Amino acid sequence: MNPQWIKKASLDRKYRNKKVEVDGILFDSKKEANRYMELKLLEKAGEITDLKRQVRYELIPRQREQSTEMYKAGPHKGEYKPGKVIEQSCYYVADFVYKEGENIVVEDTKGMRTKDYVIKRKLMLHRYGIRIKEV
Secondary structure (H helix, E strand, C coil): CCCHHHHHHHHHHHCCCCCCCCCCCCECCHHHHHHHHHHHHHCCCCCEEEEEEEEEEEECCCCCCCCCCCCCCCCCCCEEEECEECCCCCEEEEEEEECCCCCEEEECCCCCCCCHHHHHHHHHHHHCCCCCCEE
């Protein structure tokens, strides 16, 4: 059994989300599934283009200890070896990304704004200059 799945499932129950399947895709909530169907209709009508789901943005890269050990041979000879990972990368995963004319829209279907989400929203604006559209 995948422990990450267990954690995610318990979080979904915490916020009373019910998973819904549309077009063979499993969505975290009815609201997200309904928004997907709306966006698919807008795409079919030509009002939006290039609809994508679950687009991942790196907010903070992996952090490593500084290393003093160098490669002695090979293509990286003379370069420092990467140090031990001390912090993993931090990502924001957008529910939907699409084009509206020339503009790229990053959209999140929100039932509840968690503290983690608010921080990631701020990091998206800081790092990429992207304001997330909340639906």
